[in-house]
Amino acid sequence: MTARPSALGTAQQYALEALRRLITAGELRPGQRVNQEEIAGEIGLSVAPIREALRVLEQEGQLTYLPRRGYFVTELKFSDLREIYELRQDLEERAARHALPTLDEDALDRITEAAKDCVDAAEAGDVARDLDANRSFHLSILDAPDQPHVLRLIRLLWDSTEAYRALYYNSPQERHAAIDAHDRILDAVRRRDADDLVSELNAHRQRALTVLRDILPQD
Numbered sequence: 001m002t003a004r005p006s007a008l009g010t011a012q013q014y015a016l017e018a019l020r021r022l023i024t025a026g027e028l029r030p031g032q033r034v035n036q037e038e039i040a041g042e043i044g045l046s047v048a049p050i051r052e053a054l055r056v057l058e059q060e061g062q063l064t065y066l067p068r069r070g071y072f073v074t075e076l077k078f079s080d081l082r083e084i085y086e087l088r089q090d091l092e093e094r095a096a097r098h099a100l101p102t103l104d105e106d107a108l109d110r111i112t113e114a115a116k117d118c119v120d121a122a123e124a125g126d127v128a129r130d131l132d133a134n135r136s137f138h139l140s141i142l143d144a145p146d147q148p149h150v151l152r153l154i155r156l157l158w159d160s161t162e163a164y165r166a167l168y169y170n171s172p173q174e175r176h177a178a179i180d181a182h183d184r185i186l187d188a189v190r191r192r193d194a195d196d197l198v199s200e201l202n203a204h205r206q207r208a209l210t211v212l213r214d215i216l217p218q219d
Contacts, residue, residue: 011049012056018043019053023062023073025128026166031075034063061160073163078216081164085209088157091150092142092201097194099144111140111189115182122175130169131162137182141189141197167215168208177207 019039022028040050054071057063063071076084103111117133135158143151168174181204188197 011045012052015039015043015045015049015053016056019050019057020062020162021128023163024131024166026163026170028073028163030073030163030167032073033069034071034073036070060156062162074160076161076164076216078213081161081212081216082209084157084161085205088154089202089205091154091157092138092205093198095142095144095147095150095154096197096201098147098150099142100189100192100194100197102144103141103189107140107143108190111137111186114140115179115186118182119179122172122179125172125175127166127169127175130175131165134165134169134178138201141185164212164216165208168211171211174208174211178204181207 019028019034022039028034034054036047036050036054040047054063054065058065058071062074064074065071114133114137118130118137121127121130121133139151139155139158142154169178181200185197185200185204188200
């Protein structure tokens, strides 16, 4: 699954990364119960760091705790996901317009490299790697040193729907559609066109929401 914990990371951090990987890879799906003992055995840790990692993921909204039943991967209705995406739209427009003028050549190189990583992962069918690269691509565009609170909220919203992005990226068609969207987004970034950038980000987000509407339970 992943490498053993090293001196550079705690057991809880290692457990947290492993659980995130299971969710993004689709091995733990929305609505599925998380078996702490089984996970601990798979990654070679005691139950204690697994339990602490589960609490972190619950706070992020990725897991739901039910008394006497345990932790489950959070299962969202479409209306829940739509609300989260609407919040993202508001926050990401603010962040994009604020960050765009501050992006230097190093930032552009990071964004371009993340876009290339998305292409490589999509062609290899590596969903977990594609999700990591996709996250890096988007957050690198939105990152500005003087708006940490906006970025913190955006990351929290991304975390709360990571399992659903994994469902979306399991479609080869959608992985390649995302590559085309990234090309248009990157072009807007390079031209420093804030209106086009916001428009392309909105369209990219809306396509994912439309696809997921056919997957999620309706109200």
